[in-house]
Amino acid sequence: MAFRLIRYAVAAMQRHLEAGHKKLPLVIPVLFYTGKRSPYPYSTHWLDEFDDPALAGKLYSSAFPLVDVTVIPDEEIAGHRSMAALTLLQKHIHQRDLAELVDRLVPILLAGYLSSSLVISLVHYIVQAGETSDAEAFVRELAQRVPQHGDALMTIAQQLEQKGIEKGIQLGEQRGIEKGRSEGERQATLKIARTMLQNGIDRNTVIKMTGLTEHDLAQIRH
Incomplete structure (x- = not known):
């Protein structure tokens, strides 16, 4: 109770x-x-x-034990055997440029403490939780320097590349849609302004009501 x-x-x-x-x-x-x-x-x-x-x-009734990974030297982390890779990644996961981390991570992966499935899990962790600006390049370099896991890592790199392409296409399509919508709205506004002018409404009133500029109205007239 x-x-x-x-x-x-x-x-x-x-x-x-x-x-x-x-x-x-x-x-x-x-x-x-x-x-x-x-x-x-x-x-x-x-x-x-x-x-x-x-x-x-x-x-x-006392402070809980603390393991502050951020202050553990990388050299000491490298001696943690099977936990070394995960600990190193957790320490540096917020770096935007992971190029330096590759040099520290490669010897740990080459030591053979981790299976391919664990390496894949670690890389997915980097991609999802990390802040690197180019995860694909990071994974490709790992694949080249750690050949025993090369196939699995290259598969991830290719997936990242495909996602990048799809994201670019979607972004381009979205921008095209937004541009088309904006142009359509502008043409509708110009049509309304033309009608207002034809009905004798003074130019200043048209500008205030439509948000158009004097230059826009000049285009309508011509």
């Missing part, structure tokens, strides 16, 4: 944060007991629900 009360308290704190507050509120769990046994026969201290309450108390 004590742990359930803690869960309720944490849920209330979460709702408080979701409402836009920046600091956690103090939530006081209160258990109202109306059972047959009196007094209440169980502990209301949630740490007592652990096998070792004293150890749990030390853990949850």
Whole structure:
């Protein structure tokens, strides 16, 4: 029951944060007991629900352990064997230029600690979570320098290239649509302005109502 009360308290704190507050509120769990046994026969201290309450108390009453990857030297990370590649990527994932990272990553991949499936997962992580401006070039260079995973990496590079082409086509089509729509709206406005002028409405009024310029009206006249 004590742990359930803690869960309720944490849920209330979460709702408080979701409402836009920046600091956690103090939530006081209160258990109202109306059972047959009196007094209440169980502990209301949630740490007592652990096998070792004293150890749990030390853990949850002090700052949590921290592994700050950002301050670990790359040379030390390289010695982490199977975890080296992932740790290195997590440290440098926000770099826009990953060219320097290739030099550090290649020896780790060549060491053979990772299967092709894991390498593919790591590369997908770079592409999806990273901020590199040219993921395709990064993957192609890895493919050239790590031949045992070359085929899998080249497949990813080709997929990225195709996505880039499709994105370019879509962008071009969208811009064409927007340009056509804009030109159509302009022609409609010019037609309205021409009609207004033909009906004797003065030029200043036409300019104010249509948003056209004197130059635009001159084109209508000619």
